[in-house]
Amino acid sequence: MLATVSSQALGGNVGVNDILVRRLGRVAYQDSFEAMRDFSRARTEETPDELWLLEHPPVYTQGQAGKPEHLLMPGDIPVVQSDRGGQVTYHGPGQLIAYPLIDIVRRGYGVRSLVSRIEQAMVDTLAGYDIRAYADRAAPGVYVDLGGQRHKIGSLGLRVRQGRSIHGLSLNVAMDLEPFSRINPCGYSGLAMTQVSALGGPSDPGRVADDIATQLLRQLQAPPA
Numbered sequence: 001m002l003a004t005v006s007s008q009a010l011g012g013n014v015g016v017n018d019i020l021v022r023r024l025g026r027v028a029y030q031d032s033f034e035a036m037r038d039f040s041r042a043r044t045e046e047t048p049d050e051l052w053l054l055e056h057p058p059v060y061t062q063g064q065a066g067k068p069e070h071l072l073m074p075g076d077i078p079v080v081q082s083d084r085g086g087q088v089t090y091h092g093p094g095q096l097i098a099y100p101l102i103d104i105v106r107r108g109y110g111v112r113s114l115v116s117r118i119e120q121a122m123v124d125t126l127a128g129y130d131i132r133a134y135a136d137r138a139a140p141g142v143y144v145d146l147g148g149q150r151h152k153i154g155s156l157g158l159r160v161r162q163g164r165s166i167h168g169l170s171l172n173v174a175m176d177l178e179p180f181s182r183i184n185p186c187g188y189s190g191l192a193m194t195q196v197s198a199l200g201g202p203s204d205p206g207r208v209a210d211d212i213a214t215q216l217l218r219q220l221q222a223p224p225a
Contacts, residue, residue: 016047017048017106017221018048019048019051019100019220020048020049021051021217022050022053023054023209024052024054025054025055026056027055028059029056029059029091030080032052032054032056032097033080033082036052036099036167040101040161040164043101047103049102049103049107050101051098051099051100051213052097052098052099053097053209054097054099055091055092055093055095056095056097058077058078058179059077059078059090060077060079060080060088060089061084061089062080062081062082062088063082063086063157064082064083064084064159066081066086066087066088066187067087069184070087070088070183070184070187071183072182072183073182082167084157084159085157085159086156086187087184088183088184088185088186088187089155089186090179090180090183090185091170092175092179093176094173094174094176095173095175096208096212097168097169098170099168100165100168100216102165102220103164104165105164108223108224109224109225111158113224114220115140117216118169119135119141119156120135120215120219121212121219122142122153122169123135124218125208125212126142126144126154126196126201129196129200129201129202130200131153131200132145141186142154142171144194149192151192151193151194152185152191152194153172154172155169155186171196171212172193172196173196173197173201173204173205173208174197175195177193177194196208
């Protein structure tokens with residue numbers, strides 16, 4: 001079960017087109033995974049969308065089509081099977097997790113648009129710290145170029161069922177990046193990783209959570225293009 005959470009609804013009362021923001025603190029991956037599925041199964045056409053902001057204890061998560069060969073040396077870090085898209089990734093303290101639980105049918109856009117909106121929210125958040133980042137349509141996530149090499153700073157993995165999304169993004173803020181060396185992150189051998197604090201941005205995930213929530217709400221509540 002998730003711990004008691006503090007909730008914030010923008011604009012007072014929450015209508016079906018609003019997004020309720022929940023700040024959950026540090027939550028075990030399996031607990032948040034089960035809570036997301038329960039929320040998605042129980043919601044109706046009248047249920048407002050939600051945005052969950054949290055961190056996870058150390059864990060590797062395998063996407064639905066994840067290949068075991070991308071787990072190189074997991075060691076004492078648990079590996080959890082997930083139903084999101086993508087390959088293996090790492091979550092740990094100091095990494096911001098954002099789960100947008102969105103009814104995209106009600107909002108009038110599709111899965112590709114949802115992916116682009118989430119990526120753009122990360123890019124815009126990083127731009128606020130003078131970090132120049134970009135998305136890659138061929139390899140979902142957000143990247144920065146450092147010393148002529150591409151580094152990944154934000155990852156993305158979603159599942160959309162009956163027009164409703166679960167899972168979301170992870171943004172490296174101020175964490176131990178060593179566990180990424182024990183896997184092929186997102187299925188890419190030798191993919192370099194970086195984080196906000198190493199590039200001159202804030203080291204407080206709570207501060208970054210506030211900023212990315214603003215950008216996610218702006219993107220997710222925007223009308224279809």
